[in-house]
Amino acid sequence: MSHMTFSKPIVMKFGGTSVEDAQAFERVRGIVRASADAPLVIVVSAMSYVTGALRASVRQAASGDAVAGAQMLDEHFERHTNIARALLTTESPIVEAAIASARLESAELLRSVAAQLRPLSLLQDAIISYGELLSAMLLAAVLREAGLPARYVDARRCIITDESYGCAAPLVEETAHQTCAELLPLLEAVKIPVLGGFIASSKSGETTTLGPNSSDYTAALVGAALSALEIQIWTDVTGVLTADPRVVNTARTIPHLSYAEAVELAYSGAKVLHPMTIQSAREQNIPVRICNSRLPQEAGTLVCAETEISPRTIKAIAHKTGVTIVQVTSARMRGAHGFMRSLFEIFDRHRTSVDIVTTSEVSVSLSLDDASALPAILTELRQLGTVEVENNRASICIIGKGLRGTPGIAACVFDTIRDINITLISQGASSINLTFVIDQAHICEAVARLHESFFASTLEETPPVRVLAAVMN
Ligand code: ADP
Numbered sequence: 001m002s003h004m005t006f007s008k009p010i011v012m013k014f015g016g017t018s019v020e021d022a023q024a025f026e027r028v029r030g031i032v033r034a035s036a037d038a039p040l041v042i043v044v045s046a047m048s049y050v051t052g053a054l055r056a057s058v059r060q061a062a063s064g065d066a067v068a069g070a071q072m073l074d075e076h077f078e079r080h081t082n083i084a085r086a087l088l089t090t091e092s093p094i095v096e097a098a099i100a101s102a103r104l105e106s107a108e109l110l111r112s113v114a115a116q117l118r119p120l121s122l123l124q125d126a127i128i129s130y131g132e133l134l135s136a137m138l139l140a141a142v143l144r145e146a147g148l149p150a151r152y153v154d155a156r157r158c159i160i161t162d163e164s165y166g167c168a169a170p171l172v173e174e175t176a177h178q179t180c181a182e183l184l185p186l187l188e189a190v191k192i193p194v195l196g197g198f199i200a201s202s203k204s205g206e207t208t209t210l211g212p213n214s215s216d217y218t219a220a221l222v223g224a225a226l227s228a229l230e231i232q233i234w235t236d237v238t239g240v241l242t243a244d245p246r247v248v249n250t251a252r253t254i255p256h257l258s259y260a261e262a263v264e265l266a267y268s269g270a271k272v273l274h275p276m277t278i279q280s281a282r283e284q285n286i287p288v289r290i291c292n293s294r295l296p297q298e299a300g301t302l303v304c305a306e307t308e309i310s311p312r313t314i315k316a317i318a319h320k321t322g323v324t325i326v327q328v329t330s331a332r333m334r335g336a337h338g339f340m341r342s343l344f345e346i347f348d349r350h351r352t353s354v355d356i357v358t359t360s361e362v363s364v365s366l367s368l369d370d371a372s373a374l375p376a377i378l379t380e381l382r383q384l385g386t387v388e389v390e391n392n393r394a395s396i397c398i399i400g401k402g403l404r405g406t407p408g409i410a411a412c413v414f415d416t417i418r419d420i421n422i423t424l425i426s427q428g429a430s431s432i433n434l435t436f437v438i439d440q441a442h443i444c445e446a447v448a449r450l451h452e453s454f455f456a457s458t459l460e461e462t463p464p465v466r467v468l469a470a471v472m473n
């Protein structure tokens with residue numbers, strides 16, 4: 001491995017909305033320029049709506065019509081071309097030519113989809129990758145136009161995965177090795193590498209992707225490989241907020257989160273963070289900062305190892321909809337060995353991960369985020385006992401290290417939503433979260449009320465006290 005003669009780089013990741021149009025590209029240029037004294041690596045998502053359009057074009061082609069599939073992409077290739085024309089001068093023809101080849105190549109791949117020449121999942125990843133390939137190439141050119149020493153890097157040469165198309169798992173050692181080999185020489189030459197998030201390749205060189213919303217994960221993998229000074233996630237909100245801003249418009253920025261709190265939040269539905277991002281940053285103690293590309297001067301959220309004890313008992317409320325509850329009841333459970341193992345093996349076999357688990361003497365309740373394999377799972381579960389399924393549930397997760405030692409929080413939570421029926425409750429003894437499941441129809445109201453109850457006060461220090469007093473009265 002190359003010897004590092006320069007200081008550790010900062011990895012800056014820009015999400016789809018941060019590169020949605022020419023203005024957004026200009027904002028990114030300003031943000032990068034302001035940090036360009038330090039060594040930088042840039043990771044960028046596809047422009048907003050592009051990944052969705054690419055997926056839809058694959059579906060169209062899979063239904064037999066490759067031409068209609070390709071037509072669905074026209075407006076998106078044009079968006080890239082328009083940005084090249086608006087922001088580039090000398091490089092515009094080269095970039096426009098690259099966009100034109102991407103258009104031809106993707107049309108060709110869509111024909112392979114329609115003709116079923118290769119497995120759909122493999123072709124789908126190859127087609128979807130054009131979103132990040134183009135945004136990264138375009139951003140590198142836009143940065144160069146402003147005199148910044150940016151270099152486009154094909155992320156598929158850095159991030160190496162297994163062959164689980166659509167949601168591939170990175171091979172950590174190969175990825176670290178390849179990332180250093182590709183990026184260190186550029187950093188040593190004082191260049192700014194610019195690579196697409198989300199996309200990767202298998203050892204055999206096929207294009208793969210890391211799963212929905214995973215550009216953050218790319219940033220973390222690159223950051224870990226290079227022992228980055230910091231990973232910055234630039235998005236369309238000012239950091240991690242006390243609740244999903246689409247549900248609670250008074251939600252506000254949380255200045256500090258521990259890795260543990262951030263992981264819980266990410267797994268519990270706060271879309272602003274990809275769970276694996278925090279986990280890989282945590283392994284090397286790399287701080288993660290979440291900032292707003294529209295308001296770059298605002299501090300946002302800093303995620304790092306635990307430092308001070310937060311005065312606030314509860315830091316955030318996360319929620320998830322589309323949750324399914326499965327309850328298995330069996331008299332065989334009582335005192336029988338291996339029951340739980342056979343139960344979980346069924347979910348494993350169908351690659352379905354279980355979120356919350358609660359048990360009683362003779363029954364187990366589990367919550368699932370992804371119920372697509374449920375019909376097959378149910379057939380097997382029925383051999384273990386009686387099975388009941390509840391659809392359209394939502395989970396709410398209350399997070400904060402202060403939950404550990406503060407009595408009365410659960411009482412306050414359940415009192416706040418006492419008229420809403422709760423199906424499952426989970427809180428471990430040393431846990432920093434309290435999770436429960438309700439009917440999806442009540443989710444917005446429940447989250448809004450809980451937020452009001454825990455965060456309404458504008459005085460930073462007082463809310464937990466005020467809330468507890470209310471419970472004790
Ligand atoms: P990007 O494209 O930049 O990766 P995402 O859409 O993945 O952006 O994540 C940002 C979005 O996450 C926000 O616009 C917001 O709607 C949503 N979100 C959900 N929960 C939270 C939260 N607790 N704090 C901030 N944003 C949240």
Ligand code: MG
Pocket residue numbers: 015213216271272273
């Ligand atoms: Mg995201």
